[in-house]
Amino acid sequence: MKIYVADDYKGMSRKAANIVSAHVILKPNSVLGLATGSTPVGMYQQLIDWYNKGDLDFSQVRTVNLDEYVGLAPTHDQSYRYFMQTNLFDHVNIDPASTNVPNGMAADPEAECLRYNQVIRDMGGIDIQVLGMGHNGHIGFNEPGHAFELETHVVDLTESTIEANARFFASREEVPRRAITMGIKSIMQARQILVVVSGESKADIVKAAFTGPVVPEVPASILQMHPDVVLVGDKAALSKLL
Ligand code: F6R
Numbered sequence: 001m002k003i004y005v006a007d008d009y010k011g012m013s014r015k016a017a018n019i020v021s022a023h024v025i026l027k028p029n030s031v032l033g034l035a036t037g038s039t040p041v042g043m044y045q046q047l048i049d050w051y052n053k054g055d056l057d058f059s060q061v062r063t064v065n066l067d068e069y070v071g072l073a074p075t076h077d078q079s080y081r082y083f084m085q086t087n088l089f090d091h092v093n094i095d096p097a098s099t100n101v102p103n104g105m106a107a108d109p110e111a112e113c114l115r116y117n118q119v120i121r122d123m124g125g126i127d128i129q130v131l132g133m134g135h136n137g138h139i140g141f142n143e144p145g146h147a148f149e150l151e152t153h154v155v156d157l158t159e160s161t162i163e164a165n166a167r168f169f170a171s172r173e174e175v176p177r178r179a180i181t182m183g184i185k186s187i188m189q190a191r192q193i194l195v196v197v198s199g200e201s202k203a204d205i206v207k208a209a210f211t212g213p214v215v216p217e218v219p220a221s222i223l224q225m226h227p228d229v230v231l232v233g234d235k236a237a238l239s240k241l242l
Pocket of ligand 1: 048
């Protein structure tokens with residue numbers, strides 16, 4: 001595993017964007033595995049900035065996102081499709097047809113998972129998968145205790161996640177109860193994995209994930225078994241690892 005320590009969130013974002021850029025430059029039709037959440041937002045902004053300066057060309061890039069809520073339309077401001085459009089896709093010259101996010105509105109979510117696995121296979125696999133990490137070590141929507149050997153699948157969200165998400169919706173009833181997520185197996189098949197972490201609140205889980213035992217209770221710990229992981233974090237998030 002390679003570790004890059006940045007002074008702060010901005011530095012982390014810039015270093016992570018450097019690594020993604022290298023893929024786009026060296027292989028213009030790279031398959032980028034992308035994540036939502038607060039951590040990679042600055043990385044996306046940096047990529048947009050370099051695109052605007054003429055340093056990056058996304059015209060041949062293909063993307064595949066980690067996850068999506070079941071029941072949220074792409075136009076819903078809490079959907080992950082909406083997040084990707086507003087945080088990256090709408091601001092660069094990527095072909096919309098080359099961007100993939102699980103379809104949360106699919107009539108048959110199980111069939112959508114199979115379709116999504118095939119999309120990833122048809123693209124020849126993922127060149128670099130960007131991952132944020134939850135405070136409990138989750139990656140994608142793979143929560144503690146989930147099996148390591150799954151590809152894309154439907155998950156029931158825990159009560160605590162539903163509760164935490166409630167603030168983003170008009171009422172608790174509107175909060176999605178299920179999500180579609182790439183499984184650990186899909187994530188581990190990416191040729192390179194870029195983990196981004198920021199802030200002191202992630203320090204304990206970063207330590208557990210990368211120096212503790214590889215156990216389903218800490219989903220991100222499986223990354224210790226991947227041959228090409230790059231961990232980019234700010235000093236605060238990496239403080240207990242170094
Ligand atoms: C995002 C995702 C999640 C987040 C994780 C960390 O697509 O699947 O696993 O990466 O919850 O979120 P932040 O970056 O907000 O701390």
